[in-house]
Amino acid sequence: MNSTGAISSISVAVGDFNKDHRLDIVVVNNDTGAIDILVGRYEGFQNQTSYSVGSYPTSVVIGDVNNDTRLDIVVANTGSNDVSILLGYGNGCFENQTRYSVGSYPQSVAISDFNNDTRLDVVVANFRSGDVSILLGYGNGSFETQTRYSLDSYPSSVAIGDVNNDTRLDIVVANWDSNDVSILLGYGNGSFETETRYSVGSYPRSVSIGDVNNDTRLDIVVANRDSDDVSVLLQYNRGAITYEMSLAPGGGSSLRCVVIGDLNNDTNLDIVLANYGTNNVGVLFGYGNGSFENQMMLSTGMNSHPISIALGDFNGDREVDIAVANHDTKHVDMMLGNGQGKFAIQTSYEIDFDTPPLVMVSGDFNNDARSEIAVAYDGRDHVDIFVAYNHGSFETQTKYSVGSYPSSVAIGDVNNDTRLDIVVANFWSNDVSILLGYGNGSFENQTRYSAGSNPSSVAIGDVNNDTRLDIVVANWDGNDVSILLGYGNGSFEIET
Template sequence: MTYASGGASELRYAVTSDINDDGRLDLIVTNQGTNSIGILFGYGNGTFLSQLILNTGSNSHPSSMALGYFNHDNQLDVAVAYDGTKNADIWLANGKGTLMRQTSDGVRFVSTPLSIASSDLNNDGLSEIVVAYSDSDSLDILVTYQNVSFTNGIRYSAGSSPKSVAFGDFNNDNRLDIVVANSDSNYTSVFLGYGNGSFTHQRRYSTGSSPYSVAVGDFNSDTRLDIVIANYLSDDVSVFFGDGNGYFSEETRYSTGYLPRSIAVGDFNSDTRLDIVVANSYSDNVSVFLGNGNGSFANDTWYSTGSEPHYVAVGDFNNDTELDIVVVNYFNHDMSVLLGYGNGSFANETRYSTGPLPQCVAVGDLNNDTRLDIVIANSGSNDASVLLGLVNIGFVNESTITTGNGSKPRSFVIGDFNNDSRMDIVAANSGSNNISIFLGHENLIFLNPTTYATGSRPMSIAAGDFSNDVQLDLIVVNYDSESVSIFLGYGNGSFATQKTYSTGSNSYPYFVTVGDFNNDTILDIVVANQGTNNLGIFLGYDKGTFPNMILYPMGYGSLPFFIVVGDFNNDRKLDFAVANNGTDSLSILLQKC
């Protein structure tokens, strides 16, 4: 299953978190090309709602994210770093599926941020941010206050081009420390934390050539954290043993394949000793090093992957309690899964298609079936692939449903439209001026679509019970014919012919969503009219009918294009958050009566 992040979005980063506190993992992505972050809410069965777009501002170009607790409300928030504006800011989660931008001007950087990480570095219960830069030889530590503001960045000199950051308590003082891989200066930097958000000056340890990825673990069974680094240009890994006081031994080197790019650790042979896996991007394989428990490793065993493996992760994908390996193959547009036998050896790869140029991979149970699933960011197609895990089988390959030649589907909605307890899909097709109904069958199969004519160029679709008959209905906005279409559902997967309501001359409606805005237990409709720069509200009346539209101006040139509905001030009245494409802003409209 592939979820688009938008044309020219240049998806750069993805994280998982339960943003709306429904016990289901959601996806958050950075869309560098379209200056936005996107939230895809999970249904808990491995499928997701269409992306909710949050504008980050003109030329901001968000590139990296980190999750953290920034305001003592026990909700995971999101820190975002921006390439274009060279700053970072915080988006606070409220547990209801919304993120509120907290630091509108952000925290300014003097250089372009490469990546950020987050953890509680000063033991105050709030997360701090660590920033590495692409063209600077330093790190910044941003310490959080209760009001979600940050101190000015505390800058710590690192090596040249820091590529990767990891955390760990290296001196056993219960305070987090930092290790950095500096790709252009051939050493790693260790910063010991004082527990108040500040750190000692770096201690440097020589590595191989171009250290690229870093991980930590206890490799010699002395209860002290050690460090392992993949050296990109010297084709090896460096292992540093910690003494428990914050110092490390000289490196021990182990040869890998060509151009090792990513590293992960785990116990692959069930001997309670940590092992290492490395993705070798130029030799198209992974190296597995089995640990002896005394800090030494057996010679690596190679396992073939696809072309140019970029990222490696581990997890138990077939529920046999043994760790497996997943690798994304950049030039093959797929991923390799290597199932572990529990004795340190692995089965030959099984390949699964992804989108073009997969960059990174995340692992988690996305559909609450106790089986690990996989999410992949595809840099070449501006989307993310979700592959659901099946016990003893593997993963569900990407499936495609066809809406027809020239149909140009622009929006879709998921729901059970024929009351068989299986999810169905409805797509709004802007090229063919219709909607396609795909009824879900067993084994993730969808029946051939039934189509219903809409107005001209349908752009957005939503579902709800507008006639209070306990059957799902549909609402579509028609951009060129300046109208909305209502399709009342019969509960068997079929719908009545559309009823249309005008949105006004030159309105060009772009987006629609629903909610009970006047607390009369009847669903209402709100439309974003780009042409007239306003919101149109249709209050539901009886049996799926709607009176005239009520208009709310959004300001000249605002071009509203996305609306989120929620009770933002806890007064039991639904409010609106509106993303304005023309003014690069997010407007909050609180309901007063």
């Protein structure tokens, strides 16, 4: 089980919006106030229920923390330096919050069972106090007082996994200011060893865990923003890193996005980088033993500044392609793969935007077995949808209006018609937009419903066990969480 978190406004999501077995892409941009949907060829809501939490909630997770088979909510509050626990009744309603102190400026929260008692525990990365808080669960919805483990830096990203193969969960943290990662080995009883630190590049932005050398042991991959490289730490065993390397030190610069996938069908994981400073995409093919080829550069054009990457099959040939969102030239490029590590850059086709794209999501919106793209921005107050043709380009965009300054997007079938719908949290207009999908890559016009003050994050899930999707919204300035219970037909109950 792996969990990650990082301080960043840039994100990429991939999903099948129209059930054609092809990936579609959604891109969110904080500068343009809109969401663009790029699609590969294919009743309303009432007021929400609000629950008070701490000051400036920034991270929300859902799980059954009291073992009653009902989903509960855990929120990290950066302004009040605590976490809020809201226990679910199983009918979509929640108890008032119980708050537990953590460190200063908690950035992310995750849930897992650290002491093997089948009860969920909470781990929080505290950016300003430079530590990690562990709150062990009693299994009844309450938690022990935090235990803090010093990291002596600013943790920017956290990953969880069993890195030493002892069946006990460990914690890996990327330390923003000290240019290293901390590994805290778990004893399996909820306590952890003192950190062991390993140097990486300058200002590590994010950390990920995976087996990149096929030895059944988890390895660590870190993207370093200022040193323009990726650190790979291999074969962690009994408290030591057997091998550490730096990749692409002289290639791209100002790394903004890292994704992993098998681009040449050799069953080995490869690395794809968005090199913002050098205006290209770097591809590092893996040998399957933890080492990688020198990066292959794919130009995105002068002053393009690529900022986001999504992988998918955009032309229906069952091979992995690359979609790149370019910040300064305000377009998305397609790089079509042949399954052997070669890519044809579609220079004749660009998806142009009025303002810089920030976030992309790829998936199949219209059930045609090809990937489509959805792009979101801030300030433009609409959604654009693009449909891919067989040659890997896209139809003219279709725009869908949403609220002001959309900040978060979630996708799910909220009306049980087997077609994916879109839910958008609109930060400035204090509402959410619902766009019901027709299953062919197009969507109905939005229906908007009030949320709390400055909704910053939205998630979809069945919180009351009625097999119907509900909506959970974290409200940044309102310091609360809004719950909208779904009827299963695209409408929701009145707030309680």
